[in-house]
Amino acid sequence: MASRQEVAERAGVSVAVVSYVLNGKTNVKMETRVRVLAAMKELGYEPNLLARSLKTKKTGQLAVLVNYLGNPFEAGLLLHIESAARDESFLVFFQSYTPETEEQLISSLRGRVDGIILLGQQLMTETYDRISEWDVPILSVTQSPNAQERGIPYIDVNWAVLYRQAIQHLKDKGHTSIGYMSDSQSSSYHVNRLLNFQEAMLAEGLELQDEILLNGEGRLENASEVFQRFVNNYPSGLPFSAIICSNDLMAAGVLDVCKKNGIQIPEQLAILGSENILMTTLTEPKLSVIHYPRDEIGKLAMEMMKELMEKRQMASRTLTGHLVIRNSS
């Protein structure tokens, strides 16, 4: 088969330009691009990346472990990571992950990837040990206490600051009793957000009581069920006048229950989400949220992953988000 060099000669360009075209770079003029493609076709050139991978011992493949792709927050982050990876000529695997599939995961990824991105996930301690033997870097998108212990860098927003801003906003509106709905079961990013909420409440001089912490299990339907039961348990009024949810799907579920039960938003209950997914602009009233910059984080994740692959030590990065106040608070 023809080489990249022969394609370059036939097209009258440099080998670098041929590579640009193959990698879909946009810095090549259309007419040059057409000439390179024509030369490839004439010479029957087709790059075989598997061969390249055996030669360089690099796979050109990345894995992203997701928690629940049905959550637009995660799907959006994955979209931005894939886009940034494609710009760097990496293919992205993604896999839903639960601790029950840990063995399967390890057996699937070994020898197949140059890096692993945890998207709102944490692995078992033993699994980190096994992966560290492969010499494959791990990066955590969203902060996870367990990854942090293992020295795995993360990217996240500054929840401590953002939750303080959210609580200050609610205090300004007269709320002193503020509930929180989290997902206490599986995924790490909810745990981290909850810890930051608790610290922010204390820093703002507000009390934390057990009955203001709800477990909405991360999904809209579950949050609705849990909140409906909660409303039923407090026939003479809820024990708080505002609630922050650790993701937007749960905030939408709480809002739905309020509407069904005639609870006025924001008069009787103010609601805040934590991500700013598109859905929060469609509910009535529209949901106030913390804005999580998914595009910026997706791009940064790929930049950091490349550095990690070159064996550089990386510090974790914390970006700023901001509050978006709409009509639910």
Next chain:
Amino acid sequence: MASRQEVAERAGVSVAVVSYVLNGKTNVKMETRVRVLAAMKELGYEPNLLARSLKTKKTGQLAVLVNYLGNPFEAGLLLHIESAARDESFLVFFQSYTPETEEQLISSLRGRVDGIILLGQQLMTETYDRISEWDVPILSVTQSPNAQERGIPYIDVNWAVLYRQAIQHLKDKGHTSIGYMSDSQSSSYHVNRLLNFQEAMLAEGLELQDEILLNGEGRLENASEVFQRFVNNYPSGLPFSAIICSNDLMAAGVLDVCKKNGIQIPEQLAILGSENILMTTLTEPKLSVIHYPRDEIGKLAMEMMKELMEKRQMASRTLTGHLVIRNSS
């Protein structure tokens, strides 16, 4: 390194059971599973799938080409495909795809996948030819005229029947002038839905006029902009009393514009979506939709892909969906 046979002997089970555990099958008792995992650990066993892949010339990898993962319709389908693929021990790549990245796509996937699933996508004719030389089967999730010509099997719902039901429902409510919003640019599945809408209108004896076909470009924000301009162009009233949108994001965009412009739903305009994503249950009023069975289609896609890999000819499959009438129609 220890073999699978040695692990089986140490754990006192058959080699098949070891494979079940490695593949995360659920048909293994917890205590057996623990015994197998303990044996693997003791023997330092770690399966290397790259080696297996070189031996069998199979990669154990599938690619799914998506159009826009920011659409929960596609993210949901991808989630179900990945879940079904995992049950069959396949890893799933996914890649956003546009015709501009065709070369890059080909160079990335060659030698890397055992099958390609088009998720609401169509490739260029030339690309089908090139892939057919690799002996890698292609399956189209959603019907695409161009894939059909190349003899590529598809899975979709029966749009002809579903749109007739939708139009009959609207006729029952007194609507005879029905608009349609599609994405006329890129992706194949909108084209197919549009063709079926047009046929269904004719079959129901209703007229098709140019001004009732809008191009909402597939996304919520774009649909809102397009529909706002359309409303501005008809200050004395819209040229139709009902509209069907070829995806739910656009239906949500149209609904949003109606609310901003004081157009009563469904009194002045009835709105129908075509997928039944979660978001349609959160708008006010809730959106009437065609229900697209994403879980069923995801599972079936993997079944069909396996058959195709075993070189069996596959007929396309059309599933039934159904109408979900809520408050927007």
